[in-house]
Amino acid sequence: MLTVSGLTKRFGGFIALNKVSFEVIEGEILGLIGPNGSGKTTAFNCISGALATSEGSIRFQGEEIVGMTPDAICHRGLARTFQIPRPFRKLSILENVAVAAHFGATVRTSEAEARHRAVEVLGLVGLPADPEADPTLLGAGGLKKLELARALATRPKLLLADESLGGLDPTEMASAADMLRRVRGELGVTIVWVEHIMATLMRVVDRVVVLDHGEKIAEGPPAAIAEDPRVIEAYLGEKVVLA
Amino acid sequence: MTTGRVLAALVLAALGVAPFVPMGGMGEYVIFVMVQVFIWSFIGNAWSLMGRFGLVSLGHGAFLGVGAYTTTLLWNFYGLTPWVGVIVAMAAAVVLALVVAYPCSRFGIVGHYFGLVTLAVGEVIRLLLIAERDWTGGSLGLTLKTAGDASFYAVQYADKRVFYYGAFVVWLLGLWVWHRLDRSMARAAMEAIGEDETAAASVGIHVSRFKLAITSLSAALTAFGGVVYAQYIAYVNPETLAGVGVSLRIVFAVVLGGMYSLLGPTVGTALTISLSEYLRVKFGVHFIGMAETIYGLILVVFIIFLPSGIYGSLRGLLVRRTPARA
Ligand SMILES: Nc1ncnc2c1ncn2[C@@H]1O[C@H](COP(=O)(O)OP(=O)(O)O)[C@@H](O)[C@H]1O
Ligand SMILES: [Mg+2]
Numbered sequence: 001m002l003t004v005s006g007l008t009k010r011f012g013g014f015i016a017l018n019k020v021s022f023e024v025i026e027g028e029i030l031g032l033i034g035p036n037g038s039g040k041t042t043a044f045n046c047i048s049g050a051l052a053t054s055e056g057s058i059r060f061q062g063e064e065i066v067g068m069t070p071d072a073i074c075h076r077g078l079a080r081t082f083q084i085p086r087p088f089r090k091l092s093i094l095e096n097v098a099v100a101a102h103f104g105a106t107v108r109t110s111e112a113e114a115r116h117r118a119v120e121v122l123g124l125v126g127l128p129a130d131p132e133a134d135p136t137l138l139g140a141g142g143l144k145k146l147e148l149a150r151a152l153a154t155r156p157k158l159l160l161a162d163e164s165l166g167g168l169d170p171t172e173m174a175s176a177a178d179m180l181r182r183v184r185g186e187l188g189v190t191i192v193w194v195e196h197i198m199a200t201l202m203r204v205v206d207r208v209v210v211l212d213h214g215e216k217i218a219e220g221p222p223a224a225i226a227e228d229p230r231v232i233e234a235y236l237g238e239k240v241v242l243a
Numbered sequence: 244m245t246t247g248r249v250l251a252a253l254v255l256a257a258l259g260v261a262p263f264v265p266m267g268g269m270g271e272y273v274i275f276v277m278v279q280v281f282i283w284s285f286i287g288n289a290w291s292l293m294g295r296f297g298l299v300s301l302g303h304g305a306f307l308g309v310g311a312y313t314t315t316l317l318w319n320f321y322g323l324t325p326w327v328g329v330i331v332a333m334a335a336a337v338v339l340a341l342v343v344a345y346p347c348s349r350f351g352i353v354g355h356y357f358g359l360v361t362l363a364v365g366e367v368i369r370l371l372l373i374a375e376r377d378w379t380g381g382s383l384g385l386t387l388k389t390a391g392d393a394s395f396y397a398v399q400y401a402d403k404r405v406f407y408y409g410a411f412v413v414w415l416l417g418l419w420v421w422h423r424l425d426r427s428m429a430r431a432a433m434e435a436i437g438e439d440e441t442a443a444a445s446v447g448i449h450v451s452r453f454k455l456a457i458t459s460l461s462a463a464l465t466a467f468g469g470v471v472y473a474q475y476i477a478y479v480n481p482e483t484l485a486g487v488g489v490s491l492r493i494v495f496a497v498v499l500g501g502m503y504s505l506l507g508p509t510v511g512t513a514l515t516i517s518l519s520e521y522l523r524v525k526f527g528v529h530f531i532g533m534a535e536t537i538y539g540l541i542l543v544v545f546i547i548f549l550p551s552g553i554y555g556s557l558r559g560l561l562v563r564r565t566p567a568r569a
Contacts (some may be wrong), residue, residue, distance in 0.1 A: 021412040050441055070444035081443075086442040099431040104447025111428045156449055 001026040001190055002047070002158055006056035009042050009214075014209040016042045017135075019056070020212045027041035029184055029191045031201045031222070033233055034211035040194045041083050043211070048080040049073045060158070062242065064065065068240045072170050075104045079156035083194075094118050094131045096146060097153045104154030109209045117153055123180065125149045158182065158190045173197070177204045198235075202226060210234065247425045253562035259409060262404040274407050276520060281410035281511050282472050285417040287497045287508030289464035292424065293457055294494070295502045297437035300458075301345075301358045302365030303465050303493050306336040308372060310466025312385075316378060318397065319388050325398045329470045336466030337459045339364075342460040348451040360485060369486030384480030387473070392464030398474045413471055414509070417464065422504055431455060488535075495538040498545055501552020510554040 004023035009017040017039045024030050032040050045051035047058055051072035058066050088096050088142040091099060094115070098110050101121070104112035111116065119129040125145040127133075135146055141192040151159055161180065177200050183189050196199040202208075202222040210225060218225055225231055258277075266273055268505060290303050313335050314328035323331075343364050347357055379385055390397035393405075400406060408523045424430050432453055435443040440450050473479050494513065500511020515538060521535055549556050 049446060050445060069445045069449075070441070076443060082442065082445075086439050088431075088438050088442070090434045091431055092439060097437055099428060099448070100446035101450075102428045103432055105327045114428065152448055203477035234553045 003059040008055035022209045028206040031205035031208040032194045038211040039214040074104045076183045077157035079151035079154045080160035081147035084145050093133040097149045100150045103155035121149045122151045162194045244447045281414040284512040285414045286510040287467035293461045296433040300361040302361030304365040304485040304490035305368040306462040306465035307338045307469035308368045310469030311479045311484045312469045315479050323421040333463040333466045336462040340458045340462035348454045369481045372481040387477040445450040445457040501555025504555040507552045507554045
């Protein structure tokens with residue numbers, strides 16, 4: 001469904017991504033992991049059009065999307081969340097999601113339908129659909145849910161979820177992992193999940209791609225990846241996250 | 244809300260009969276001031292359509308000038324009725340708005356830089372109007388060719404009550420546009436863009452299209468206001484209808500009243516016009532520069548202490564958002 005080939009991103013002289021290639025298969029949950037600064041968020045930024053790709057090709061459902069604007073990519077059914085939540089603070093929680101449902105949807109959605117859709121999605125992620133509720137009063141967990149709700153409101157076919165669990169406690173984390181599984185199961189959304197904390201991720205994903213210093217160092221089923229010496233080495237000193 | 248509606252109905256009724264209330268010798272003067280308030284409130288309102296989303300233009304005089312001079316020149320030189328001229332005027336303002344806004348949007352010129360660019364555009368239009376003196380009368384301005392005491396075709400009426408009701412309707416129209424926008428998803432999209440363009444684009448909002456659309460709407464309405472003003476005064480002048488002076492006066496009034504509420508621009512305009520009329524009557528025309536200085540000082544105080552303006556702040560005290568539970 002998504003084919004990334006030879007993706008390279010330079011910031012000045014610094015190479016954040018170096019000829020990264022991977023494929024996302026329709027219906028799967030793909031884990032994209034790697035130590036801090038390995039280029040995971042940068043990869044999402046290139047795929048979603050937020051950053052200009054330096055080199056390489058990204059094909060979504062057979063169509064080249066390099067060079068497209070983020071809104072055009074969103075309309076094609078590719079949505080993303082932000083690692084550091086970026087709510088629209090002047091809008092209510094409901095409006096945050098409704099605006100995404102109205103403008104970002106893959107199918108034409110009227111304002112009334114968009115509000116309806118927003119209530120539905122907020123229910124799914126477990127946020128209040130009170131039309132006045134203010135996003136600035138949400139905690140870290142709530143903001144992550146809002147990110148997810150906003151992305152899902154656009155009815156994506158592929159969701160890029162960036163470290164959706166950072167800042168959550170273990171129970172919240174488990175239920176959030178459960179939620180991604182439900183998103184795939186009930187909404188039929190294919191997911192690429194970037195997660196720093198590997199333990200939770202490994203129980204949910206079908207396959208894993210590992211980045212280190214902007215290069216792909218491994219790819220495979222979770223069990224094999226957890227044993228892979230290159231992955232263990234990349235994460236050396238960060239063993240805790242493997243546990 | 245019902246008390247609000249009753250109050251609004253009473254105010255509208257009072258405004259509706261005002262021209263027929265006997266006010267001694269003051270009647271004509273009161274009507275004159277109120278027409279000014281209606282027209283400039285409408286223009287302030289048009290400005291706030293952009294301003295409230297962080298698109299702070301310091302050059303709306305450009306659109307006023309383009310609007311007012313387009314109909315006036317078309318009438319004086321070609322005898323074209325302002326009813327058609329106003330459409331040409333608004334179209335011309337939209338073209339100018341796009342010429343300015345497109346590169347700004349394309350190259351990410353926002354915030355203070357956007358303000359400076361628009362400031363310059365307002366000045367350029369003023370200087371152009373002065374330079375093209377064969378057509379425009381230069382800095383002396385231009386008087387509309389008269390078409391008798393009452394002409395629908397020329398939109399000229401000796402009886403200023405006609406303009407009172409015209410301006411009243413125009414003002415209401417401006418409020419209606421503001422309200423419609425405020426209720427729509429377009430408002431939410433513009434708020435989103437104003438806060439975080441990257442996040443807005445990522446949920447499918449076409450950032451540059453929205454910016455250009457709201458700028459065009461604001462410019463067209465401002466040009467419309469300029470046309471109404473020119474028809475009313477029957478005289479156009481580069482100083483009153485273009486350039487930094489008038490552009491900043493629009494901004495002062497809106498910031499004073501509050502740009503995030505429906506009636507903010509009206510309250511601010513009523514206050515600034517009252518202030519300059521008071522100073523004019525009290526100290527005479529020589530002292531008129533004083534009003535500008537006072538606006539400047541008030542503006543600074545407001546931006547620091549009351550960013551949502553007098554009306555906006557009062558309203559904010561009454562309406563509070565309920566907190567989220569999550
Ligand atoms: N906009 C940017 N400008 C310059 N360097 C950046 C930018 N974004 C990311 N980087 C750098 O690229 C590298 C990869 O970052 P990132 O993709 O955020 O890593 P990850 O998400 O895997 O933790 C880091 O070294 C980071 O400092
Ligand atoms: Mg990251």
